[in-house]
Amino acid sequence: MGTRTSEFIARLTEALGPKGVSTDPVEIDPHISDWRGRWKGSTPVLVKPATTEEVSKAMTLCAEYGFAVNPQGGNSGMVNGSVPQGEVLISLKRMNKVREVDTLNDAMTLEAGVILTKAQEIADENGRLFPLSLGAQGVAMIGGLISTNAGGVGVLRYGMMRDLVLGIEAVMPDGRIWNGLRGLRKDNTGYDLKHLFIGAEGTLGIVTAATLKLFPKPAVKETAWAVVETPAKAVELLQIAKAASGGAVTGFEIVPKFGLELVLKHIPDTRDPLPSTAPWRVLIELSLPREEGARDMIETLLGDAIEKGVAADAVICENEGQKAMVWKIRENIAVAERAHGKALKHDVSVPVSRVAEFMERGAELARSTAPGVDIIAFGHVGDGNIHFNVTPPPGVDQDAFVAKEGLKVSEAIHDLIASLNGSISAEHGIGRLKRDELAWRKSPIEMEMMRAVKKALDPDGRMNPGRVL
DSSP, X not given: OOHHHHHHHHHHHHHHXXXXXXXXXXXXXXXXXXXXXXXXXXXXXXXOOSSHHHHHHHHHHHHHHTOOEEEESSOOOSSSOXXXXXXXXXXXXXXXXXXXXXXXXXXXXXXXXXXXXXXXXXXXXXXXXXXXXXXXXXXXXXXHHHHTTOOOXXXXXXXXXXXXXXXXXXXXXXXXXXXXXXXXXXXXXXXXXXXXHTTSTXXXXXXXXEEEEOEEOOSEEEEEEEEESSHHHHHHHHHHHHHHHTSOEEEEEEEXXXXXXXXXXXXXXXXXXXXXXXXXXXXXXXXXXXXXTHHHHHHHHHHHHHHXXXXXXXXXXXXXHHHHHHHHHHHTHHHHHHHHOOOBOOEEEOOGGGHHHHHHHHHXXXXXHSTXXXXXXXXXXXXXXXXXXXXXXXXXXXXXXXXXXXXXXXXXXXXXXXXXXXXXXXXXXXXXXXXXXXXXXXXXXXXXXXXXXXXXXXXXXXXXXXXXX
């Protein structure tokens, strides 16, 4: 460690106190690799601010000494955006306070280090719903969820994280604090600056707090598991469910038979809710304001779907245990897939009207490009986001396949996505993993505008360098 770095760390410690700074390799180690063990990084120092003012002090010193910064929340990302590569690592874990819950405004203000499950609990304790829900919700933090514009299973009803944010507080690269914590749903006073930070993956500044939308808690949730023959039938079923419920569909997930089989094989205490030889299942959730008529509604829409030949069969969950079981199946597909072996992962989206076309053509492309592969395509039909994963043929070297033949498969899948006016990253972000591809997938004018924003807010390029751009 050089003299300048040692001096920098000494001044950090003086500004934040010993609890706010660490060079202990044992404490740092969990922060410099991703949760899947794919990437390993390094940092000269772990900074642990407890307040926005301490973030500001740290950022001011980083600017003075010219150090790049890697902001980190729960480190649950998928695209190598939060693992430091020599930058100063600023962890927001200690910033976990609830600043305000305003039920009359259906809003709450939380610091960046609040874990998503805690945010859900806070809303519930106040008779409200915070609807963001995803697999990593036990570790993912509000700041990271905002910085990656997280999605999850409720997007078709409530939108992405961007749609759930009313205001943010952020610390700029030079240490200045921007307080944009406004609980307003209408505010036409120029550029809506919060949206620059949402989805920016920490490349423009550090989100330290946010004012988030709350919603009424549903009186009842009706959950069903349906069997369909094709993804096209699943999209038809979605339209029936939305029309019959008046837009109360809050979950609509497609599950392939192969994915279900992997879950039953690798995940303990799971069972098939409705055994069938059909190739696809759909998990349907309705969130309704009244219990009266709720069961009739879901029975009627499923009966209508079966009568029309859209669904082959269906079962309605009779209790909370059965509801938990079908959601456990859906949420553990990725875990079971990892137990099965390596896979090429594609977090993609298309308009809902083109989901079936993408899934059919994507499978054909993958199998023609690399004969013998298996397809595990699952996810959020309701918002057009499909996790289209491809497993290597049996018996081949999985690492070699992913590094060589797999690249051709991924390029073909992303070319198809582009032709369907879709996105190569629906909810996971860009990070370092997709940075280079983003540069040639987006139009020159889009990249020019993004670089102009980056240059304006982070002129020295010190914020999470090498990610996104």
